[in-house]
């Protein structure tokens with residue numbers, strides 16, 4: 217697979233299927249692993265990083281999970297291709313810095329990605345649509361088992377898997393769920409909820425943008441603690457909280473529909489009209505309006521739009537995607553025009569790349 | 571990731587705070603965290619979190635930490651404080667005296683209870699399914715765990731004690 221092939225189909229994890237798909241966009245499981253006997257990536261010299269990359273590359277490429285996979289070395293591909301991988305959540309922002317020795321494997325349907333020489337030698341992640349932590353974990357476990365047979369991971373009996381940052385040691389596992397909580401935000405309960413979550417050993421952050429704010433009411437919740445708990449317990453703890461959040465969001469939607477229907481419909485239809493008709497639109501406004509439209513689709517107020525189309529818009533409105541799809545470098549002003557065009561196109565019923 | 575306060579050092583402490591209805595993530599380096607926790611009053615989230623993390627009272631202890639160096643990768647403890655990341659897996663041993671309290675603070679535990687590498691499980695099982703000598707190995711293992719358990723109880727780490735107790739029980743139950 218080549219990088220340009222990614223543009224030919226939406227990522228599997230954005231297909232809008234799976235349990236609770238809608239309020240929950242996607243689930244992600246990640247393992248951090250290091251190879252015994254090699255200096256950790258950030259402290260290693262270029263020679264060591266190269267050696268780690270070559271070793272991992274050979275072993276990962278021969279895995280059954282990586283048939284037809286994409287393999288890219290960050291210092292050999294163009295900046296826009298680097299950004300494209302970031303926009304598709306296949307690599308981290310950190311993976312763009314200091315690219316020497318850094319590489320990534322992406323499985324055919326973009327379910328699995330393995331970053332080499334990120335903060336740890338290996339960052340193995342599995343993405344699934346909807347609330348699907350357990351199936352993501354099953355895939356991840358199987359892949360890890362496969363790699364473990366060929367690579368010696370740094371492990372201590374007391375501390376578990378050893379990672380570059382002490383915050384990941386132990387299981388090296390991070391489970392995250394990406395959410396859309398517009399009704400909870402509209403009914404002004406988000407503050408209390410976020411406060412409660414952060415007391416449960418979980419971290420909450422905005423999903424879009426570089427910063428910390430939650431543009432478009434999209435949040436990501438993940439476990440903070442990696443040492444002293446079994447993987448299954450960490451996952452079920454997160455899942456329990458996620459289910460409460462879903463219930464809270466559902467109740468808030470019911471409340472809005474029962475008590476504020478006119479106001480709610482007004483906001484949703486205005487958002488839909490703007491997206492369908494705008495000729496210049498920046499990404500932040502897009503995300504805010506998409507949030508409302510998404511709420512409209514899920515509450516059956518809007519009937520002629522599919523969640524998968526909305527998911528697709530999220531990805532293709534980003535700068536590297538626009539540039540690659542149009543095969544042209546845009547100024548930010550031009551980008552706002554191209555973005556509006558693309559959105560009009562998707563919402564007009566045509567989901568093909570134009 | 572750079573520190574949100576000084577924008578120079580690598581951030582090693584990551585905190586989610588709620589400010590005006592919004593969850594804000596704060597990434598700070600060890601030095602700034604130290605400085606902040608010193609002149610910050612109670613009631614501010616980061617202060618509680620961080621003061622516990624960096625609270626190693628006594629200057630003698632401070633001085634000793636500064637001399638720590640990993641013999642395998644050459645990372646000095648001061649490098650770790652600056653980068654927020656360890657240099658190699660042996661650093662965990664080299665910086666043990668300061669890392670263990672840090673881990674206890676971050677995770678509330680210093681014992682891994684999750685999955686082990688398959689290879690290890692396999693060799694462990696082999697040990698037990700073998701002959702006489704392996705019974706001894708198991709006894710040694712249990713004795714080791716008992717010692718850990720005792721230490722955990724003495725230091726009032728009851729959660730870990732419970733985990734260790736369960737592991738011992740499991741091992742004892744385990745028919746060879």
Ligand SMILES: [Zn+2]
Pocket residue numbers: 573574575576577578579598599600601602603
């Ligand atoms: Zn700083």
Ligand SMILES: [Zn+2]
Pocket residue numbers: 640641642643644645656657658659660661662664
């Ligand atoms: Zn070291």
